[in-house]
């Protein structure tokens with residue numbers, strides 16, 4: 775059974791940055807739902823390229839059947855990992871229900887790492903990220919934040935109700951954020 779940690783937080787809260795450090799040091803494999811969708815968008819012959827780009831530009835959420843299959847295929851391709859960091863998923867009810875349907879019984883969900891950071895700081899980070907993302911502009915960011923507030927935060931609250939959320943304030947320098955995240959993993963893995 776795969777160990778899974780969901781990593782959630784507003785756009786630009788530092789999910790990818792922290793996940794890549796955990797991957798380097800703790801042996802978890804980092805799977806970013808957004809990165810997998812961007813790779814599928816670029817894949818020659820994909821039937822989903824235009825649909826994915828439309829959702830990404832509008833900050834809306836791609837149907838779970840597409841995203842969950844990309845995640846499961848990536849997990850199968852790294853089946854010897856200690857565990858997986860599922861970055862940016864589940865983002866809404868459709869994601870959560872689809873995941874349960876497709877992955878229920880196949881995974882051990884350890885906890886949800888919630889990187890909390892004020893939205894104005896997050897937006898500023900995205901606008902200065904310099905990766906040429908088609909959604910790092912003021913118009914798309916407004917929509918992404920709205921989607922986060924209306925659809926993703928309620929999912930975090932659902933996980934909170936069942937005691938699965940570990941919140942780390944990611945407004946601080948990366949080294950400080952990472953130190954706290956390592957403590958969260960140490961506690962979870964000593965059980």
Ligand SMILES: Nc1ncnc2c1ncn2[C@@H]1O[C@H](COP(=O)(O)OP(=O)(O)OP(=O)(O)O)[C@@H](O)[C@H]1O
Pocket residue numbers: 783784785786787788789790791792808862899900902903904944945946947948951
């Ligand atoms: N703690 C931090 N302090 C300052 N800058 C940070 C911090 N964490 C990440 N950054 C920077 O902010 C930008 C966004 O970080 P990152 O891509 O990790 O966020 P994300 O949560 O994955 O965003 P998205 O949801 O848009 O994919 C990057 O340029 C990154 O270098």
Ligand SMILES: Nc1ccn([C@@H]2O[C@H](COP(=O)(O)O)[C@@H](O)[C@H]2O)c(=O)n1
Pocket residue numbers: 785806807808809811829830831832833834835836837841861862863864865869909918
């Ligand atoms: N579960 C998800 C995750 C992402 N998306 C789409 O990708 C965009 C970028 O995601 P990042 O995590 O890389 O910021 C996001 O705004 C969505 O359009 C998705 O549909 N479902």
Ligand SMILES: [Mg+2]
Pocket residue numbers: 789790806808
């Ligand atoms: Mg990211």
